[in-house]
Amino acid sequence: MNAAFDADAIRARAEAAITVALEVGRETARFRHDSDPGSLAVENKGLQDFVTIADRRAEQAIRDGLLSRFPDDTFMGEESGGRSGEGGTWVVDPIDGTTNYIRGFRHWGVSIAFVVGGKVEIGVVYDAAGDKVFHAVRGSGAFKDGLPVHAAATVDPVNALVILGHSRKTSFDDHLALSRRLHERGMDYRRMGAAAIDLVRVAEGAADLYYERHLNAWDMLAGALIAEEAGAMVAMPPVDKLLAQGGPVIAHSPGLAGEFAFILDIEGLAPVAI
Known part of the structure; x- marks a missing residue:
């Protein structure tokens, strides 16, 4: 510091x-x-x-x-x-x-x-x-x-609730393909339209995943820290890069890390200390 x-x-x-x-x-x-x-x-x-x-x-x-x-x-x-x-x-x-x-x-x-x-x-x-x-x-x-508050202890994907964001800067077809993949794994999903709130839903254990391919820094930074401090696994680009050009964010309950690893692969990210 x-x-x-x-x-x-x-x-x-x-x-x-x-x-x-x-x-x-x-x-x-x-x-x-x-x-x-x-x-x-x-x-x-x-x-x-x-x-x-x-x-x-x-x-x-x-x-x-x-x-x-x-x-x-x-x-x-x-x-x-x-x-x-x-x-x-x-x-x-x-x-x-x-x-x-x-x-x-x-x-x-x-x-x-x-x-x-x-x-x-x-x-x-x-x-x-x-x-x-x-x-x-x-x-x-x-x-x-x-x-x-604490991230959920969910381990079975059938019990998972996920929130997906979507920006018009990114492919809607990719968004649909992701939704289908999660649906096929038995997960229920939402699109709610407010990234900061979606991230604190992960932090308090109401949701098991929040993912969006492109956000501005002011949309995500506060909620991402809250989610991480609540025990969620969070991945996003370096903060300086986000401040300059925005980017993706992924936050999820730790017991479902294996289920969501493919999203990290899509973005080329790994969980990081914010």
Whole structure:
């Protein structure tokens, strides 16, 4: 770890991020409720205006909440951009699962990661469905509202539940082929549309796999750390590469490692310490 970020410095940032994620997540949920975007036609420009305002408001609130406390940190957000710095960098998706958020499907959240020296030191995810905050500090376990969470102990694929993401940047035929292969092994699967939340579902043992071939760093880093600290096996490219160009992520319960090894082969990855 960078010498400027000892355990106390990381702990202080984790506590701040938890507070900010909860406050911004709840305010973003209120904003949707009060704005009633469901009354807008999907094609209506007013809907896009609503999305833009919601995203920007949330990201600005996160930026202000974190940088007011830690002004020397750098900030990289989905809406405002930015670059990682030599010190610590906050990597933020203010509303992960934007389409779900618009439509009132409560599978969306706020994702905040803190990266130092190419390592994710803190991951915080606000889960709108349960009004809960998941968090992890590297090496210290994973928690949901302060209580420990653990990856599932599933060993039989017939009992497995998997979540698959899909990006339009990748082949839909490949996505279908993967779905078929998992189906033939007896697994049930979902596509939910919010990577950060999908990853914490693996962390809390509600799902046994989350895999998507291409995500941006702000979509995955916080949830990936939480999943790994909960005991899941996680594979993704190096953090610096993800910050620059995005990439795949795989997180799964350890008892099914043999079932999901072929996905690692597809991506040319191995489980890594985030």
